[in-house]
Amino acid sequence: MSSDSILDMRSGDPRPQQKESTSKSNDARSPAVEIQGLRKVYRQIIAVDDISLVTYRGEAFGFLGPNGAGKSTVVKILTGLVAPTKGTVRVLGQPINHVQSRRQVGYLPEFPSFHRWFKAREFLEFHGRLYGLRSTFLEKRIMEVLEMVGLSGRENQKLGTFSKGMLQRIGLAQAIIHKPELVILDELVSGLDPVGQRDMRDLLRELKTEGTSIFLNSHLLADVEAICDRVAIINQGRILKVGAPAELFDKKKVLEVRVDHVSAELLQRLHTVALDIQHEEDKPDILLIEIARDEQSADIADIVHACGARLYTLAPRHLSLEQIFFQTIDALHQ
């Protein structure tokens, strides 16, 4: 052991040099999470059915699926909370039942539920000590992570007085207090207001830049789009597809067009530039027009005017996650 390493051990920092991107880049393409033939059956219900995937060190990996898809079961298996029925799972090169490998893993559960009597500082101290951190490093690190998650000045406040969003933040703080190599998050922004959501996404991006591997379980497309390099879509316990978010979600360009009167001529002429035209349900004056390129919006306006109609609205229509998700699932099934 080098003298530097000895000093680092004395300070209590379990991974003193790991935050340097250079050291992370050495590990590039070595697996963070390896899942092979994973199956989990609760009594007779199949929660996870023959899942195999690999995520890499330094990568932010998103696990996207609807409620009940099996996402949380996979996360619970990765964190040792649930035993797999079949298959092998390795985290940072170690089997999941290897207790010491968990020193390099941080975990934020879906519904952070903590002991209400803890003060924020006591809570982080307890969890830091469970990770094997020592006093000198821990004291400093507690203040650092409180700052990182936006809870500076709250160190002496009891968790029982925290809002749901604050609990989410302190939950993330305990997950990163030991500077883990891998952070596993089961839903990042549930309970957070828009500012909190932005803050958490920024923090995760920062962790990613520092080389921390991220495994993000989410049903929010915005989360995985903002943070993840690759995404797996899971439904009914099976992985449907794995790839970069842009590849997986073929977003259509849809315009919402409201006019005073929809004539047959107008529809006919719109069809010459549109890929598809749908009527908004129960609103005959609103058309949903799918176009190939953004500049075709101007053509749509010209056609409306040329047909003598009055144009009230012409705006892009964003598809909800549900629509995109089910479109993707439908496309994959086809």
Next chain:
Amino acid sequence: MGLLLITRFTLQEAFHRWLLLAMLLLDILLLAVFALMLNAAYSNELVHAPSQSNPQLFLLEFDLIISILSVWAAYLLSGALAIVLSINMTSGEIEAGTFSVIVSKPLHRAEIIFGKWLGYALILCTYTAMLFFTFLGLIFWRTGYFPDNALSALGMLEISTLVLLALTTLGSTVFPTLVNGAIVIMLFIGAPLASFIQLITTPGPTVQNITTIVNLVIPTDALWHGASYFLIPSFLYSILQQRGILKDLNTPFTSIQPISTALFIWAILYCIVLPIIGAIRFQRRDL
């Protein structure tokens, strides 16, 4: 290391809960009432003692009865605390979802169970000893009586408390909190039934066998009887035997025989083996 952290955490948690504080406050109130009643009752005994054929034996009888009753109260109170304090030891954490961030840490699950067990054991043993010595201390202050084998009696009480803790530890890894609570309370309250039935019937093999089975399932009542044996001064046994009234001390609350060695060893094993089974069960449990 992890085990001691969990023990420390358990101690911290117990002191943050209102339950322990409420029990301590009620105990202080109970002890104050007991001290007042003891003072009044003993003064009354002192007035009547000279008119008795043997005033010393008359007062000793009072000292003995009040000692047994007060230690019995300590036994019941420490048993009650053992149940209410530890009944949700594991199941409560699972139900509240608070275990997710602890079990996922670099810890063996057995460390969590044994760490919690150790924390509760420290609290309960301290509580039992405090209550035991406070009761007997008050009696000694007023009457000058202190049982010769008080430490042996306390040992029995401590093991009895640990038996209940062992039961709640195992039950908490298997059943939901309410079910575990119902089972342990039923066993604790039901155990003395065998002693009552033994008293009102002519001793026979069937009753004896059932009593043995009950004591194996829940040895708390047998341990209490073992404790009561040590509260009676040894010289009194010979006096009562000479007068042919020794059997009068064989009641549902007291015993003229110490606990059998086999049952004592069983109770010790009970305290050790049940938490181990609980830890094994928890090791395999999905959270």
